């Protein structure tokens with residue numbers, strides 16, 4: 001029996017045949033299993049001889065089966081490798097491809113426009129501390145501007161500590177502070193990113209996107225700000241005829257502060273950039289407040305600068321004609337496709 005079974009194992013041509021041999025020998029109704037069952041009917045002396053013999057046979061067969069199985073499996077793999085070839089020159093099958101989200105695309109467009117003007121991209125944390133988000137920007141504790149920001153406060157963790165409690169940054173302006181503290185002027189940066197305010201309706205989402213601009217150098221004036229904004233708006237909206245209106249305004253971190261409106265006209269039932277039928281407020285800006293410069297260790301006698309901040313989502317809506325801000329964050333492919341995004 002032993003010789004026959006070992007021969008059958010060696011002779012098994014494939015894994016299926018080998019499994020058949022295993023069942024015939026060691027399966028429930030297998031020959032060796034039957035032998036083992038006879039042990040129960042033997043005398044003690046008989047069992048002392050037959051027991052080790054039968055069990056030894058079972059172990060020898062198990063080992064032989066395992067060895068043969070490894071050989072056959074290796075052969076099967078070899079055979080598959082030989083037949084399954086990948087033709088790297090075949091053309092790719094057409095399938096749906098993802099596209100860049102409109103917000104990301106607009107941020108890329110902005111980074112490109114400002115790169116041409118010599119601006120680098122700067123970043124800061126979304127979980128900010130009170131000092132960078134408010135105090136350093138000349139918004140002290142109890143300043144009414146804090147109430148206007150609908151701030152999300154963060155408990156536990158965050159960079160709080162010595163710089164006050166942690167907040168979700170309410171604007172990208174803290175990146176101004178981080179940049180001025182971190183590098184020597186001249187500075188030309190933009191800082192696009194997420195900001196958070198506790199607010200939600202058709203034109204407000206608790207998370208939205210801003211882009212900040214900051215220039216620090218010697219002899220910087222409002223004229224530099226105006227030229228920069230005009231150049232940016234023309235490039236972004238792809239219009240040559242752009243009129244900007246500077247309105248005096250107040251931001252604690254600017255002096256003077258300016259709100260900027262852009263001239264618009266009605267085209268196909270919606271207001272679009274260009275012409276001068278109407279004005280639309282598009283951003284906040286101003287000359288960097290001397291106190292802010294000093295907070296960052298810069299001497300206002302030597303260094304001046306301008307800053308601006310605007311909503312990326314709103315810029316995207318204006319450029320691509322979207323009407324509901326919330327739809328940006330729904331991830332609805334039908335909406336994306338409607339506006340020419342999405343696969």
Ligand code: PHE
Nearest residue numbers: 171173251284285307308309
């Ligand atoms: N941080 C201001 C806001 O969120 C915008 C701003 C930035 C205004 C820079 C002036 C200068 O409303």
